[in-house]
Amino acid sequence: MATRGQVITCKAAVAWEPNKPLVIEDVQVAPPQAGEVRIQILYSALCHTDAYTWSGKDPEGLFPCILGHEAAGIVESVGEGVTEVQPGDHVIPCYQAECRECKFCKSGKTNLCGKVRSATGAGVMMADRKSRFSVNGKSIYHFMGTSTFSQYTVVHDVSVAKIDPKAPLDKVCLLGCGVPTGLGAVWNTAKVESGSIVAVFGLGTVGLAVAEGAKAAGASRIIGIDIDSKKFDRAKDFGVTEFVNPKDHDKPIQQVLVDQTDGGVDYSFECIGNVSVMRAALECCHKGWGTSVIVGVAASGQEVCTRPFQLVTGRVWKGTAFGGFKSRSQVPWLVEKYMKKEIKVDEYITHNLTLAEINKAFDLMHEGGCLRCVLNMHA
Ligand SMILES: NC(=O)C1=CN([C@@H]2O[C@H](COP(=O)(O)OP(=O)(O)OC[C@H]3O[C@@H](n4cnc5c(N)ncnc54)[C@H](O)[C@@H]3O)[C@@H](O)[C@H]2O)C=CC1
Ligand SMILES: N[C@@H](CCC(=O)N[C@@H](CSC=O)C(=O)NCC(=O)O)C(=O)O
Ligand SMILES: [Zn+2]
């Protein structure tokens, strides 16, 4: 390929400072070094975690950076020693790596991987602790090891899932974050059983994917909780059977749910990132066995709290990252499930825009009607 080994200049949305509009810049993307993969990103969706870091509330947030972590593309070139993907492969970048060699990967207990986490948290690549992005010589930090709001990005080889080339990249880009997170929170982290009563706090993409996963797991009741009542109509299509708006009640929402479920729900999921709601989600669980899973990402400085008695009396508090899915192994499997129409993806896409329109896409995200907005990166 003509660009192999060369610096590529392409368009990318640069976050120069927290909360300031992203700027479409001509960015220089260096060739991949050993163990790295350069990807042409074709489609990238926006996730609320991008907005969270952009807001300045992420303790790991570094500026200037290129955000974006829910995307799909085609391998342009690979660095020395990369064996599992080659130019032309269709791929999904994975912010949660899977090296299959580290203590985490070998534990059989978690999908977290330790191999490149320190570098991705510092916005650089492992090989030389430097960035592959620059604008007129100024280095730009990577984000979550993916930086998909760029027409080309460089990622570690342990952070790339090779997928079926027949899969539509403008759709399966969503399998890079929100949809797997919700499904996996139910299937891998909580392991919801048939007949369970489930409460889902927050009916955005992640909460709706929780509802979809709970329906597939055979939950008998799926109670959706949101402060925006307009969310309920759409939520029914994803499996939500009942809706509760905390604003319609004087009592704390956990008490409302305990009263409606003969003592509490079997499983609850917090899909907002609000620590008060995290507490409510735990406390609406049934004494003795109810399990609550934290999915939402809360701002720097926020802390969860509850009476320890809630745990002493058998409730379980857990959290999940990428729904507990092993990224490189299981993202291709999720793509196959989508191709067989066993999981929804298209239904989460409410808007399609271009990279140049990225600031408008973030505005849309904060409006109630938007689930996922997919950017065409080369339109
Ligand atoms: N743990 C993980 O691996 C991942 C976590 N996330 C996080 O999950 C969260 C949800 O993401 P999205 O679904 O994309 O967000 P979203 O913003 O689309 O959905 C949140 C929903 O919560 C509702 N809401 C807000 N405040 C509420 C309250 N006090 N009570 C009830 N409902 C309330 C909103 O109306 C909205 O419908 C975010 O914090 C995101 O950063 C996202 C992906 C992966
Ligand atoms: N950097 C943040 C934490 C952000 C966070 O929790 N990220 C999730 C994925 S959210 C995706 O949209 C995650 O997988 N975390 C595990 C990890 O290793 O980063 C902070 O410090 O608050
Ligand atoms: Zn995300």
Ligand SMILES: [Zn+2]
């Ligand atoms: Zn690992």
